[in-house]
Amino acid sequence: MNTQELLRKYESGHTDFKGASLRGIDLVEADLIDINFSNAEISNANFMLAFMNRVNFTAANLTNTRFSGANLNQARFVRSILSNADLHGASLQGADLRGANITLANLLDTNLIDSDLRNANLSGANLSGACLRGANLREEKRNQSANLRGANLYQTDLRGANLSGADLSRCNLSQANLQDATLRGVDLRGANLRGANLQGAALSDANLSGAELGDANLSGARLERADLSEVKADGTQLERTILTEAKLVRATLIEANLTKAKLNRSDLSRANLKGATLTEAMLSEAYCARSNLSHSDLGQAILIRAELSSANLTGANLVGATMPDGTLYN
Amino acid sequence: MIPSWLLDEVSQKLSQNPEHLRIHKLAFAVCANRWEANAEAIAQYQLRDLLHQLQLTHPTRDDLATGLKNLAVRLSRPKEYATVCRALWSEMAPLYQQPAPNPAMEMTSIMEDAGEDTGPLVQSPYEAIANQLTQSPNAIRIKKLLYGVCSGSWENDPQVLAYFKLPSLVQQLHQLAPNLEHVSSRLNRVVASLNRRTEYSQVAQNITEAMRSLYDIEHPEDTGPLSGPIFQYEETDADAQLAALDSDELMPTAVGAPPAFGDYGLSRKICAVPADSGIGAHEAAGYYEAAESYEAACYPTAVSYHEPTALSHGYDAYGDGAADYHAPNDPAINGNAIDEARVGATATREEISEAPRDRSDLSDLRVEIMQYTNPLRAKMLLFSNLHHPFEFNSPDWSKIRAQTIGDLLTQLFEQHATFESAEQTLQKTAQQMTQPDDYEQAAGAIARAIQPYY
Missing domain, CATH: 1.10.10 (Arc Repressor Mutant, subunit A)
Structure with a gap:
């Protein structure tokens, strides 16, 4: 079926193209609202700037298809193949993408607000600038959460998104908005989170070892038991961040702001906290073997039973701090 | 000059x-x-x-x-x-130390001199014209148009507009235009560049009419004794309310005592009420809000305008650098909501101003744009505005794919120091695109979304 034939049929009221073979069809800027393309073969097609609200693409093959700038709000892509598809600047607000194969697709600046991405495979996809607020990425079954391995999430808006259990290792999440996102147990090893907004995010038990956190904002985030070994977090905002029992071995936290942070029973061995602000921080039983706390501000910090015997405290301010033996420093 | x-x-x-x-x-x-x-x-x-x-x-x-x-x-x-x-x-x-440029200016000096003798009873012709113009239901638009003519740029921000006194704007236009025809042509030139030309044509006419007396003064032989509207100004409740908005200009109610007006021998009434006259600033504020409601309705997501109130808490502190800037903590002020109670309680010219939103995190702005326009068209428009008209060829696609909408918006903020400049240039770019209607829609959506960031 060619373009003219399809458009003629659609205009005459025919909307069911289930299982149709439309490979390479050119429907740029076409108006195809509510059309049914389920199980259709539409690879290498061009739907640029088309109006396709509520279109049904269930189980359709859309490999290499171009949807840039298309309006696909509330469209159904359940189990469809969008591998290598171009969705640059498309609008998929409220779209159903459950179980879709979106690997290596281009989702640059795509509107995915309130979309359903459960069990979708987004590995290697480019989601730079995409907005996923209110999107559902929740783990349906064990090992069936949205797969974002190797995805580019630069400036991606994932505010409030649930990414529990997701594999985000080595992902580029720089300047991403992860405010209030749920990232419990997420694999963020070696991820680039520079300048990311993680305020109030839940990262308990997450693995962030080797991650880049420079200029990121983690104020009020929860990182209990998280692994932050060797993270690079110079100048990072960690005010009131909960790092209880977190592992910060060899972490670089030069001039980081840890005011009122909870670091009880955390492992700060060999961490570099030179010039960091730890005013009123809670460091009870913290393990600071060979930690560099020189020129840091520990004013009014709680250091009860903390291991500080080999820590470097040169030039540190300890006024008002409760020392490991329970005495008040003045 | x-x-x-x-x-x-x-x-x-x-x-x-x-x-x-x-x-x-x-x-x-x-x-x-x-x-x-x-x-x-x-x-x-x-x-x-x-x-x-x-x-x-x-x-x-x-x-x-x-x-x-x-x-x-x-x-x-x-x-x-x-x-x-x-x-x-x-x-x-x-x-x-420059000499006054024309007789009207000289007259202003005379009146200022006279003011020293007669105290607060003296009112310049510019103030009288301004007072006359503020009676118009188009008072806000009059000020916007006058500002546009005098400054060469368009301003919608009530906070900025509030800073400029209407009498000064009238005076500036008078200085710019040697005769009434020039006043009219200058106004109409600006009107021609606006979206709502019909409405603003009427506004231009109102201003021209109001300023006629200024030029008649300069050529009294043409019109006989001075009897223009500004000198027969009668006080009304609405005038009093409007005058009460501007505490700087509050004067005791004039009772007779016509001041000597130099050689012109004029007499007139003064349009002001004492601060305790019982005319609430809140009612006056209501008048302004009603006047602005039409504009506000056209920009549903834009900041609500409350021109005559000035509470300035939004800018309660300025600093030498970004670190010195103290954003307001009051969410009612920080958001779009205005503390109405405070408006009511505020005496006169205090204004609630909003701090511009933080540009270091544009995620809310991107959401706003994505929800109200096509993200790709928004990008093409921004790209065309910042670089060159987007062409559907490979090099341009590569360039547009190399940056996010956030990157382009950051560049837009860097290029345009004022909202008006950004808005105007976006509209202009949209009109130059192959499908201007679609891009004008995008330009409107972007403009509405970026306004709170200025």
Whole structure:
């Protein structure tokens, strides 16, 4: 079926193209609202700037298809193949993408607000600038959460998104908005989170070892038991961040702001906290073997039973701090 | 008009001052009524132009002193800026020693002189015209159009507009236009560039009519005895309410006592009420809100306008750098909501102003744009605006794919120091695209979304 034939049929009221073979069809800027393309073969097609609200693409093959700038709000892509598809600047607000194969697709600046991405495979996809607020990425079954391995999430808006259990290792999440996102147990090893907004995010038990956190904002985030070994977090905002029992071995936290942070029973061995602000921080039983706390501000910090015997405290301010033996420093 | 060489001379002298950067910032802040910490953004405005603007908006040295003082007290480094204020004020002295450009100006001087003798009963013809114009249901638009003609740029921000006095704008236009035909043509030139031309044509006509008397004064032989509307001004409740908005101009109710008007021998009534006259500022504020509601309805997501209130908590402190800037904590002010109770309680010319939103995180802005327009079209428009008209060829696709909508918006903010400049250029770009309707829709959506960031 060619373009003219399809458009003629659609205009005459025919909307069911289930299982149709439309490979390479050119429907740029076409108006195809509510059309049914389920199980259709539409690879290498061009739907640029088309109006396709509520279109049904269930189980359709859309490999290499171009949807840039298309309006696909509330469209159904359940189990469809969008591998290598171009969705640059498309609008998929409220779209159903459950179980879709979106690997290596281009989702640059795509509107995915309130979309359903459960069990979708987004590995290697480019989601730079995409907005996923209110999107559902929740783990349906064990090992069936949205797969974002190797995805580019630069400036991606994932505010409030649930990414529990997701594999985000080595992902580029720089300047991403992860405010209030749920990232419990997420694999963020070696991820680039520079300048990311993680305020109030839940990262308990997450693995962030080797991650880049420079200029990121983690104020009020929860990182209990998280692994932050060797993270690079110079100048990072960690005010009131909960790092209880977190592992910060060899972490670089030069001039980081840890005011009122909870670091009880955390492992700060060999961490570099030179010039960091730890005013009123809670460091009870913290393990600071060979930690560099020189020129840091520990004013009014709680250091009860903390291991500080080999820590470097040169030039540190300890006024008002409760020392490991329970005495008040003045 | 101030001679160009004099402006150059004064600005050059100020540029040699060791505090020239702060002087530049200060001059910009007084002109724009907002603090800009970004030196690059300020550098886009030439100091001589800012000085000219300062002189125009502060017709006397006392006005300038008040303007500078009002700003300085809001800065977080008042001591440093007190010195800067003094330097600026004293170096600008030559700009205030120019002869009055025309008879009307001379008359203003006469009236100012007379004012010393007769106290608060004297009112300049510009004030009288301004008062007449504020009676119009189009009062806000009148001010916008006058501002547009005088400054050469469009301004929708009530906070900025509130800073400019209507009498000063009338005076500026009078100085710019040698005759009434020039007034009309200057106004209509601006109207031609606006979206709502029909509405603003009427506004232009109102202004022209109101200013007729100024030119009649200059040619009294043409019109006989001066009897223009400004000199037969009658006080009404609405006038009183409007006058009450501006405490600077509050004067005791005039009872007779026609002042001697130099050689013109005029008499008139004064349009003001005492502060305790029982006419609430809240009612007056309501008048303004009603006047602005049409505009606000056209921009549903834009900030609500409350022009006559000025509570300034949004800018309760200015600093030398971004770190000194203290955003308001009050969510009612920080958001779009305005604390109505406070408006009611506020005496007169205090204004609630909103701090511009933080540009370091544009995720809310992107959501706003994505939800109200096509993200790809928005990008194409921004790209065309910032670089060259987007062509559907490979090199342009590569360029547009190499940056996010957030990157393009950041560039837009860098290129345009004011909202009006950004809005106008977006509309202009949209009109030059192959499918202008679609892009104009995008331009509108972007403009609405970016406004709170200015």
